[in-house]
Amino acid sequence: MCGIVGGVAERNIINILIEGLKRLEYRGYDSAGVALINQGQVLRERRVGKVVNLEHAVNEANIEGSLGIAHTRWATHGKPTENNAHPHISGTVAVVHNGIIENYQELKDNLESLGYVFTSQTDTEVVAHLINDALKSTSSLLTAVQQVVPQLKGAYALGIVHTDHPDELITVREGSPLVIGVGIGENFISSDQLALLPITNRFIYLEEGDIARLTRSSIEVFVEGQLVQRPVKELDATVSTVSKGEYKHYMLKEIYEQPEAIQQTISQALNSNALRADFLAEAVADFKSIQQIQIIACGTSYHAGMIAKYWFEQLIDLPCQVEIASEFRYRTPVIVNHTLYICISQSGETADTLAALRDTQQRALAKNLNIVTMTICNVATSSMVRETKHSLLTLAGPEIGVASTKAFTTQLAALMLLVLKIGQVKQSIAVEKMTTIITDLWHTPKVILDTLQQNKDILRLSELFVEKQHCLFLGRGTEFPIALEGALKLKEISYIHAEGYAAGELKHGPLALVDNDMPVVILAPQDDMLDKLKSNMEEVQARGGELFVFADENSGIKGKDRQHVVHIPSISPILAPIVYSIPVQLLSYHVAVLRGTDVDQPRNLAKSVTVE
Template identity: 65%
Template sequence: MCGIVGAVAERNIANILLEGLKRLEYRGYDSAGLTVIRDGELHRERQVGKVQALVDAVAINPEFFDGHIGIAHTRWATHGEPAQRNAHPHVSGKIAVVHNGIVENYAELKEELIAKGYEFTSQTDTEVVAHLINDLYKDTPDLLEAVRAVIPLLHGAFALGIVHVDSPEELITVRLGSPLVIGVGIGENFIASDQLALLPVTNRFMYLEEGDIAKLTRNSITIYADGVEVSRKIHEIDAKQHNADKGEFKHYMLKEIYEQPDAVARTIEMAIDNGVTSKLREDFLQRHETQLAGIRNIQVIACGTSYHAGMVAKYWFENLTRLPCSVEVASEFRYRNPVVVDNSLVICISQSGETADTLSALRDTQKQTPVGLVSLALCNVPTSSLVRETDIFLPTLAGPEIGVASTKAFTTQLAALMLLVLKIGVTQSRIDNERLTTLLGELQKLPGQLFASLHLDAAIKTMSESFEDKKSCLFLGRGLQFPIALEGALKLKEISYIHAEGYAAGELKHGPLALVDKDMPIVVLAPKDSMFDKLKANMQEVHARHGELFIFASESSKMVAEDRMHVVYVPDVCETLAPIVYSVPVQLLSYHVAVMRGTDVDQPRNLAKSVTVE
């Protein structure tokens, strides 16, 4: 959500800034801008819409942006509509600022600044920051000190990049509640919201911690915490593993759907040696066994797709280990004064590890200090805030996911959660060897079953033609498939803009059945499991009311297509792991419907990949 790029270098940095913004497009945005210092002046360009519009505008007068220090930004509107005047960077005097996050007390600060004679040209909270720094700089003609003095005045969450014409060799950055990394070069240094933005120019990164303020020059990086200079470790990453392009695929989302067999295989291999189905690897979470042995309750906190993964995990934990498990949306959990009981494992699930509500919920939980509290981050980004602030890190090895609608991050979350369930079950002797061996064997079959499910693509594309002109849709599932129904509905609404709802099929008679008519498609997840017969009765309730059913059924179900009842056969899979395999058909359905409707599949309107504001 929003993206920052900044650079101070010996070479022209305009193209570096623009390329960085392009690589941050996946985060979601509505406008883009950059400012470069050249010949003692700030040169700024801002455009509404795609980064390409900014690239084209800069190309009209490229000499204005031929500078060695600058900042750039993609904005996702919070305060003020998407408009050029609201786009970043914001300028006050000789100072330019880019900002991710929200300044909660900006209205009061704005009134004070107006009283001092400052004029505002935007509706944003960020312009307040620019004017405040400018105001304090008059009495403290040192950019770093002026920024330090401003930070305590700001309430909320923010990452900042700041430059000043009078300090043409200094780039100041602040991290408090929003992600920010420093890219380390030779004779040049960079900042960005995500290391992905900087991979063309460096693979060495420092990860700022909460409250850090840093000053970057071409040849130095100085970081302060609570006014004291500190050091932050430099991490080198394999740029090849983190680079992502669409390759032969039309969209990132489709590419990422097709990457799921390999991504899930990598995740499973964390805990299972290939061909060994009798036990978990000894080194899997080995150093955390003492902590896991004392767990008596599971609390999952997550948002969106990650919340649906947690819902599946609830079934698994309670069925396989008999440990009670609660799953809550982070934005609700953090505000209802929840009770976290002693000896709880708090699992925070986030693809990015920077989800603002999930991070805040974690911090609030840690303040309660219940006895035996253990926190675990299930995350795809090992350098994220969530990972750094929890006791245990369980990675999902999905690789970079660019499409806003999560696909491989979701299925790898499910795979990792199953591994965690098994680890706790074994550690606490809650899962016997026979069941463990069975599930380990089924896990090793998963990549092949996911690959087989991709062969349904053509049939699902044909099915999707029936959705092109629809306004609403229902997804139905029972038991372990209920969370997948929720996830399928979320995917469809995210990228096709069709209103969709997921329901437990047993709830049909309690309200949703009133919506069923010939124009309402009903998607049903129907593996031949312990709930299959009851689900068939629910389908008959829909069919009898002239609803049109689109059924994903296991091959062994022997369901037969008939009038207003379409069937696509999904490879047979064990009931416990079926949610992972059945995720693929609903992803493909949503994808093809979105393509037919002509929406922006990878960057759907109003949405962001990493939700770093409340």
């Protein structure tokens, strides 16, 4: 969602701010803006649309300064307009904000009674006015912010500058991610370290409730008015490799990066055909005590959790429940003793998942229950990784495309590793079975490489989807979540309405939708459910449906009239979901390109969902 960049330096930082915003474009946004403090003035430019529009405006205005804040906005309160774009100004205070101020209307009503005039429809503008009002009773910008923060309810990250403090940047983290980039004679803030990697690889990760004051030469962090220390961490500079290279879109590049990403992810845990002794060694005692699993996730990560449920129960006989975080956190779920709570998130900052985690921990503590928490995540420095007892990283590297690809398949690889580890600890999986799965895991990147060779055939199929308005995806067993994932991908980036179903549910409603104009995508690995799936295919064809089948090369399924088949290299049925993710990703990608949509930044969506 929204992106923040800010800095205080001895040099002109306008180009740093603009470049930082460009590196945050993957998060999703609809407008962008920048404010610089220069010779007692706030110099502001805002534009609707892409950062390049803002860049042109800044170049034409020739604005510069050594203290400034910048922002990309994803609309929540108010339409995407220039007046609603950040930064927002009150007097000579400028503010950028990620998140939502839940009590903004109450605060706005009070401010209007004091004579403040609002020029936007946003919740953010109340923050600027509140700070401006607080400065009437103090000359300290830090003190003014500290007085305002307790009045705000919600989740937010703030960057604040003021003309009377030309060497001071104030920042706040409360429920929305924010990092400080540590430089030499300069310091910066951002909602994502990726924005600052060209200028520093040293970061301070702010915690909930932190308020920080940055100058050129100092960084002070306060909690409830008390000065605290936060460690400086050095980040591996290789995470900054986010160029599209020879690919037209980040999404396509990331689809093709999956063999390597999966190889990296499994290599952290495997040694030849066995689990490494040091893999999750610190969690062994906790794994011995757990009696069930609860997975909490959103979107694509939820689909990964659904597949893991099959694996936990089928392979190691451990009960597993999976729930959407936005439902779990609000339905007052029963917290069960000796449960492993697994949060799955690409960013580790997903608002609903993080809130569900915190609520679960608080309720378990209040009831003196023994639970274990764990994060599966692609960002080692994220809030979820820091706030759970254990973590398992997906080594996918940066994923820029909004529609998740390699983050999803590495989540599946990591989840299988976790299943094997817990099974080993609890002695609930035979050594021979584990060896077979590990051998197949090592082989999976090669199978994916071979599957990618079917790209041209998938492109030809995609041409038949361009004029379609609806689509069904069908799968059985662990392919049912891949059907959901395929439907999600198609609707995300091509804007075609798509639904995923368990194929056995076809006769319980979806069959009514099948006609000559309804494409039906079938996922058909070589497993115990194949014969039943073939029967479902016959049901579709009998109603005039057109089938698009991704089938195991040994399945016996062949192309015929209104049945288009792309053969997928054989893979162990237990790992088939990882491989069958690839063709549905490619199908969605090609359909979106042919329909002319913005593949990497689809409308209305954001990469990192840090608000409810």
